[in-house]
Amino acid sequence: METSIIKSQAYGKDRVRVVRVVRHADGWQEIADYSVCCLLSGDQFESSYTKGDNKLVVATDSQKNTVYYLAKTLPAEKVMVPEVFATEVASFMVNKYAHVTTCHVKIITKPWERMRFDNNGHPHSFYREGKETRWTEAYV
Numbered sequence: 102m103e104t105s106i107i108k109s110q111a112y113g114k115d116r117v118r119v120v121r122v123v124r125h126a127d128g129w130q131e132i133a134d135y136s137v138c139c140l141l142s143g144d145q146f147e148s149s150y151t152k153g154d155n156k157l158v159v160a161t162d163s164q165k166n167t168v169y170y171l172a173k174t175l176p177a178e179k180v181m182v183p184e185v186f187a188t189e190v191a192s193f194m195v196n197k198y199a200h201v202t203t204c205h206v207k208i209i210t211k212p213w214e215r216m217r218f219d220n221n222g223h224p225h226s227f228y229r230e231g232k233e234t235r236w237t238e239a240y241v
Contacts, residue, residue: 107150107151109142110142110150111140111203111205112141112142112158112161113138113139113141113164113205114165114168115138115139116136116137117137117139117165117168117169118136119136119137119172120132120135121172121180123177123181124225128224129224130225131177132213132227133181133183134213135172135183135208135209135210137206139165139167139190139191139194139206140204140205141198141204142201142202142203143157143201145200146158146200159194159201164194167193168190171189171190183237187239188206190204190206191205191239191241195241203241204240204241205238205239206238206239206241207237207238209235210234210235210236210237211229211234212229212234213227213229214227214228214229216228
């Protein structure tokens with residue numbers, strides 16, 4: 102009988118779309134638009150691959166819902182900066198699940214431009230111009 106050796110593994114959820122709008126008291130708004138990828142890994146996941154034992158696997162929908170939960174409940178300053186948000190998501194996953202030893206989060210940001218009228222920025226109107234994206238990664 103052959104034995105399997107897992108050198109490395111990771112699994113997770115990709116393309117979790119997050120849009121957070123922060124509304125300030127003066128009517129000014131800010132927007133963040135992310136596509137989040139969350140990958141979990143750990144030594145205890147080996148049995149999922151070699152024996153079909155999935156009891157430690159964190160469902161990908163649970164990962165997606167956790168990203169949504171954090172995007173909604175974290176303070177705006179921790180969500181509006183993609184590097185900080187990626188670190189928050191990765192730290193949450195590692196701290197929540199003892200068998201997860203590493204979490205890799207990649208965020209692709211789609212920038213929105215504030216519309217301008219009479220040479221002034223509109224408080225709550227935005228548009229997408231171009232296909233540029235910015236990305237960041239966090240490993241915890």
